[in-house]
Amino acid sequence: MEKAKGGKIYQSFLPVSKLSKLSPRVSPGILIKNTTEFQLPKICVNRNASIWKICKAIPCTPYIDKPNWNYPRTTMAGEKTGDFVNRVLEIAWGSNPPSVDLYLRSGCNGIMEMKYLFQSIEIFWPRFLGSIIIVLDAGDEAILKYLLPEKPAHHYIIEFEHTPCVPGRVFNQYSYLNLDRHSSADYVVTIDSDCILHSPVTPDLIFRQGR
Incomplete structure (x- = not known):
């Protein structure tokens, strides 16, 4: 009874679903896609703007170290922490989230940061919502x-993207504008x-009360 009550409180934050059937759940795994090309704005193509020409991919030489991660991997009952958290999240999100x-969107310089991020995703992000999409620069395959x-x-x-010759922060924002090429989810x-x-x-x- 208390579980159902608590779940409904969380579900009140969700937007009204227009789906008539359950969303398919994704299976655990890693899918690596080929490098994608940018669809450049017409004004840049027409003017042959040099900043939109693709820069040569720079091979990544990452700094590697072992993460200092000591979060409990099991509960006091012996269950894996991620499994326990996901069971709780299934109640919070309901049967048809x-x-x-x-x-x-990142690259070679963020490798140590990403190692911590992915550790936390494995524990705290709901497994049933959708995919974890990681877009890196061409040349970061290693x-x-x-x-x-x-x-x-x-x-x-x-996924990997060729990098136009624009400043990093500007390119990062332009890459986000192409996000819909990588995801078909209801929300990102x-x-x-x-x-x-x-x-x-x-x-x-x-979400904020249905928004």
């Missing part, structure tokens, strides 16, 4: 073996590589 992808969990509990999609949550999740992601952390 919207599809929500988690989206990260860093994947340092980043991802060996036995992921989530569905990861890894963006996150930076220097962030971590420190508590279970319930609906009230993403």
